[in-house]
Amino acid sequence: VRRWIGWASRLYPAAWRRRYRTEFDALLDDSPLRWRDLADVLRGALIMRMTSWRTYGRAAAVAGVAGAIMAAAVSFALPNRYESQAVLRYVAPQDANVSQFQERLERAELRTLSRSALAEMIQEPSLDLYPKERQRAPVDDIAERMRTADIHVDVYSRPGEAVSATAFVIRFRYPDRYKAQAAVRQLVDRFQRALTTGQPGSVPEGTRLDLLESATMPNHPYSPNRVSIAVLGLLAGLPLGLLAALVWSRPKWSPWMAGLGAAGFVTAAAMALLIPNVWISRAVLRLDADTLIRLEKAEPEVLGRDNLVRLIQSPPLDLYRQQRYRVSIAVLGPLAGLSLGLLAALVWSRPKWSLWMAGFGVAGFVTAAAVALLIPNVWISRAVLRLDADTLSRLEKAEPEVLGRDNIVRLIQSPSLDLYRQRRSRMPIEDVAEQMRTRNISLRLYPAMGHGTRVLMISCSYPDPYKAQAVVRQLVGEFADRSAGVPAGGDSGFELLESATLPQTPTSPNRLVIATLGAVLGLILCLVLLRWRRMPAPSAVEPVPAA
């Protein structure tokens, strides 16, 4: 019974045990204990815990409220965005031949939301949308972002017995409510004009397009949702408050919690680094009934095993080359496990070193993260071309000229690009051009399906994503001019499969890896110092008695 009660007494709060443990143990040693005393001690521990939980609750509540206030304050720093909308309805009798008109509708939508149409709308003086963004990026890219992020077209169909109705809701979000409304008004106008002019075919009898709701004037911002942000702040603050209370009430647990948290972070980060990224690409086709039947017949062939094997093995694709990942996992997995095991054993056998190790690890992580923040981002843009044999030979002849030093120097100094301004002040422009050609511009040629056909990938890395894209665009244009002599995308031996991409994420530096390496180096440094300098553990430092 004594042993069981001794275990139960460990359930008391740490602060209580620090104060009463010795005398409580003395009482247990003196008293003739019974089994019901075990229940009595458990009950006492529970009551003490509940008293102690009030501290946790208070800490969580304070941190939660602080988190909510901070999140709300941050939300007020975010700009408001307003959403205006208009509703159009297309009504057709059930027996009408509506497929032709629906096709017109879809074409009108595509024309209204095409990149060129939106670019024109953005630059229209009466609207003058995205003025700041236009200073930093080409208007085509802004139009693309406007179409994908800010304009939303929802279609609602309601089939009925006598008539069928299709409603279009056009929404646009923008920081200026008046401009949001004006833009929606323009979109509706352009949509109606695209529908009624410039296309063959006639409007079936009995069909009509009604404007149910003209562009609304938004009174309240669509985003940010400050209540949600404040609630998120509250929810983030609660566990932080609990953690702070835990660290406060159990200071001895802190190194363990920090060590295990860091170990978990490093393990998860290492595992995440081993998992390859997966990207999804999709294409949307519209098919009529005859084409659909032909497509269904072709599907077994296209998706047949032989065709897929050919696709997987074709050199420009070269899919599923997982071997290197397997090697990485096979080597790095056990290494990571071994390191963590050693770390755990070390912390277990030398608990007094834990504080030093945690401190050095965190210091290394923070230092490396701070250094990583000073390293500029590098962005890679690329374009992919398909070339036939003749075009390729012309391109190979044009390459020395396009990538020649003179041409690169011209590219660097062109006012629209103005590349490597700082580097140019330190070294001759010819050397900067040479570095750019050898380090930043890359041309890779891959075999492709079709006799003599090749796929060329042109890429450029630069600290500014827009400039990286502009360089690739410029190089593609020059290759197109010199090698094909006809516009890209035309019916020639030169086809632009993918125009210069605007990189969404920098390719380097990987700040997480740098910070993690910093933590590892900090730990190693700590171990070396502890071993050779025999540093005293913080808890072992005795206060110097007053003289």
Add this chain to the structure above:
Amino acid sequence: VSDPAILVLASLAEGDKHGYAMMEDIQRFAGVRLGPGTLYGAITRLEERGWIQPVGSDDRRQPYRITGAGREYLGHQVASLGRVVKTAAKRLRPA
């Protein structure tokens, strides 16, 4: 009278005692055996309120002493209890 706090104060009113001595004393004068959890729950609360205080000791057993405030509180409680006892006794007496 089963409030552990009153029982502990009543025990300490006689003189300083450590936990086990209180447990024994209370069992003797009140016929109630306080479990270790209950006893130390009462000691914790009484010390927090300043009604008892630890007395210096070299032993693992920590003696406690009732404070002036503790005596005052106990006095009020005993007086109140006395009135209840007197009234109840009077009412129980056959008319």
